[in-house]
Amino acid sequence: MGKKDKAGEDGEEKKKSPVKLIGLCVALAGVGYMLGGRGGGAGAAVAPTTTIVQLEGCAEGTDATTAEDNTHDLESMSINLNDGHYLRVTVSLGLCPGVLAPSSDGKPVVGAINTAPAKDIIVSTLSGNSMATLSEPEGRENIKDLLTQRLANKYPEEIHEIYFLEFVMQ
Numbered sequence: 001m002g003k004k005d006k007a008g009e010d011g012e013e014k015k016k017s018p019v020k021l022i023g024l025c026v027a028l029a030g031v032g033y034m035l036g037g038r039g040g041g042a043g044a045a046v047a048p049t050t051t052i053v054q055l056e057g058c059a060e061g062t063d064a065t066t067a068e069d070n071t072h073d074l075e076s077m078s079i080n081l082n083d084g085h086y087l088r089v090t091v092s093l094g095l096c097p098g099v100l101a102p103s104s105d106g107k108p109v110v111g112a113i114n115t116a117p118a119k120d121i122i123v124s125t126l127s128g129n130s131m132a133t134l135s136e137p138e139g140r141e142n143i144k145d146l147l148t149q150r151l152a153n154k155y156p157e158e159i160h161e162i163y164f165l166e167f168v169m170q
Contacts, residue, residue, distance in 0.1 A: 057152045057160030058096035070094070072101035074115060076166060079123055085131040088168045091122055093151070094161030113158055121150050131169050140167065 076090040093115070095101060100112040125147055126134075133139040144162060151159045 057157070059157045062097060068097060070097055070099060070101070071163070072113070072115070073165060074119060074122075077119065077123060079126045081127065081129055081131050081134070081169070083130045083132070085169055087126060087131075087134065088166060088170075089122070089126065089164065090166035091147075092163040092165050093118060093159050094163065096158055096160055099158045113155065117154055118151055118159070121154060122147060125150060134167075134169060140164070 071092045071094055073092045074090065076088060079087045079089060081087055093101075093113075095113065100109055102112045102115060103109050126143065129139075129143065134143065144164065148159075148162050151162060
């Protein structure tokens with residue numbers, strides 16, 4: 001009879017041991033979580049890096065990827081070309097972030113960019129060309145690059161690009 005009682009007790013111990021083992025595992029997992037084990041063993045925090053794509057012609061640190069479009073359309077201009085033809089051109093100035101454009105209704109805006117020198121540069125640069133030169137895509141691209149360079153030199157950290165909105169020759 002003593003053997004049966006021991007066997008019965010052994011049977012109960014076997015049933016209790018998986019429960020104890022699971023309880024122990026849950027307790028250890030909880031302690032590990034509380035001690036910061038959820039960080040996955042990461043050491044010191046890694047600071048995120050940011051890459052800035054500099055917007056050419058604008059203030060240092062101006063990010064081209066996040067800069068909002070800031071343009072100002074100049075009035076249409078008729079320009080005599082050097083071979084008896086004329087060009088009607090409308091240009092939009094690509095302004096750097098934070099640069100104020102003049103109002104479109106003619107009212108003065110304090111601190112706005114003065115566009116008179118820009119118009120003068122456009123007229124003097126375009127008037128020295130022929131219709132044949134400006135008819136070619138390469139010629140238009142070259143004159144656009146030249147205008148952008150001259151305007152960026154005159155307006156450092158204010159104008160970074162120009163856009164032709166209208167370019168009609170006759």
